[in-house]
Amino acid sequence: APAACVAARRARALPLRSQLLASAARGDSAGGGGAGGGAVTGLLELCKEACDELSVLVRLVYGGLSASEATLKADQSVFTIADGLVQHLLLTALLRDDVLGAVVGEEDARVNVATRPYTVDALNVPERLWAPIDTARARLAQLGARARAQHDAGAAPLRALTAFVDPIDGTREFSERLGEMCTVCIGLAEDGVPVGGLVYRPLTNPPTWAYGCAREGVARSRLLSRADSLSLATCAERPSECAPLPDLAECGDAPPPAGAQGLLASRGGVSAFVRALGHELPATLVRSGGAGNKALLLLEGAGACYIQDRGLFRWDTCAAQAVLEAHGGLLVKLSALAARGVAESYRYAKVDVQLDLEPGLARLTLHNAADVRSVPRSGAGNEVRYAQRADETKPYANVCGVCALAPSAAARLDEYAAAIGRARASHEMEIS
Numbered sequence: 001a002p003a004a005c006v007a008a009r010r011a012r013a014l015p016l017r018s019q020l021l022a023s024a025a026r027g028d029s030a031g032g033g034g035a036g037g038g039a040v041t042g043l044l045e046l047c048k049e050a051c052d053e054l055s056v057l058v059r060l061v062y063g064g065l066s067a068s069e070a071t072l073k074a075d076q077s078v079f080t081i082a083d084g085l086v087q088h089l090l091l092t093a094l095l096r097d098d099v100l101g102a103v104v105g106e107e108d109a110r111v112n113v114a115t116r117p118y119t120v121d122a123l124n125v126p127e128r129l130w131a132p133i134d135t136a137r138a139r140l141a142q143l144g145a146r147a148r149a150q151h152d153a154g155a156a157p158l159r160a161l162t163a164f165v166d167p168i169d170g171t172r173e174f175s176e177r178l179g180e181m182c183t184v185c186i187g188l189a190e191d192g193v194p195v196g197g198l199v200y201r202p203l204t205n206p207p208t209w210a211y212g213c214a215r216e217g218v219a220r221s222r223l224l225s226r227a228d229s230l231s232l233a234t235c236a237e238r239p240s241e242c243a244p245l246p247d248l249a250e251c252g253d254a255p256p257p258a259g260a261q262g263l264l265a266s267r268g269g270v271s272a273f274v275r276a277l278g279h280e281l282p283a284t285l286v287r288s289g290g291a292g293n294k295a296l297l298l299l300e301g302a303g304a305c306y307i308q309d310r311g312l313f314r315w316d317t318c319a320a321q322a323v324l325e326a327h328g329g330l331l332v333k334l335s336a337l338a339a340r341g342v343a344e345s346y347r348y349a350k351v352d353v354q355l356d357l358e359p360g361l362a363r364l365t366l367h368n369a370a371d372v373r374s375v376p377r378s379g380a381g382n383e384v385r386y387a388q389r390a391d392e393t394k395p396y397a398n399v400c401g402v403c404a405l406a407p408s409a410a411a412r413l414d415e416y417a418a419a420i421g422r423a424r425a426s427h428e429m430e431i432s
């Protein structure tokens, strides 16, 4: 049903959609400013060009994706050859750790695109992709050479940067034919702080993206109109392929007043706390896939706030945070906002052990636990176990939850903190 829904929506919506996109495409940077830039911006420009190139390949993979090109990872999340190929091409050609200080990627697949037949772990890459992979690799190598030239000239202090890469954020959506919700996320951190980022949707037509570096005064984007953004955000929530745009009020018995701003949340489970927050703000609940996509939805006005109390990783949020901050928004730990009303960032560094554990706060899950044997079996009396030590969680799990605000809402951080406080007074946050 979701695939049919999206196909039908595309067929109906294309004329208006392409008009809007064409008008957005006429001016890159439509949603942002900043003519200047420095070392970080220079690298982000190369990353954006790399994504332009990779989007061709991603589109080809997506167009013909078959079950034999995907598998499940140990934590039962989906992995496709697109995840492996995009990360491999980015890390071997452009974001090399002999140019940057360090690189952290979501995937650890073994990718062979040197000798045909090409493979990603045990998955065979279909022959129709071999030549496009070669093309992408050659183009990214040229971009990599430009990055290295910047580095060698000493003009660009790239060694200070750690890149966090999510090659396909929203792999579930990729595999469920909701590819417009997928993003390539490239975040750049320095001294643990996200300083630059690119969030890029390769499967909207044309691709949509935002990048920025606050300290270099750069915030550029090509985004969807608010109407198209809302349509994209909620397409999976439509009850049938013929339904009109859905009623976005999902807050239960008493829908928030007209004009209430959107609260972006997961397509997966939404906790009672998140629903209660919708009532407290008040806000309409807008459920959509992917952390990177939700950062772009905030910039597009589909929502004012994004709450996630479970299951993200640093590669999901590094780019999103930098991009939001460059555009005047923010992304912070939900826990610190809830407990102390303060905006506190996760620390982004290449590490072996979690840097941000708050003992007793995060539930151990198959997703975040360093050792899945520490996770209570589901159904076993609904037992919940909370992480007490940093080494009980995966190093890059965001175990403090996430709250992000659109540029238009950032000045109202206090109001959001107060509403979060009221919501958690009645419903426990389910941070994991």
Ligand SMILES: O=P(O)(O)O[C@H]1[C@H](O)[C@@H](O)[C@H](OP(=O)(O)O)[C@@H](OP(=O)(O)O)[C@H]1O
Pocket: 077, 106, 166, 168, 169, 170, 171, 172, 265, 266, 267, 268, 269, 288, 289, 290, 291, 292, 308, 311, 312, 316
């Ligand atoms: O696809 P990867 O790279 O693993 O990234 C995650 C996203 O960043 C999360 O935002 C997803 O949760 P939601 O899409 O439900 O917000 C999460 O979705 P899931 O828990 O439904 O699989 C993942 O898509």
Ligand SMILES: [Mg+2]
Pocket: 166, 168, 169, 170, 291, 315, 316
């Ligand atoms: Mg992700």
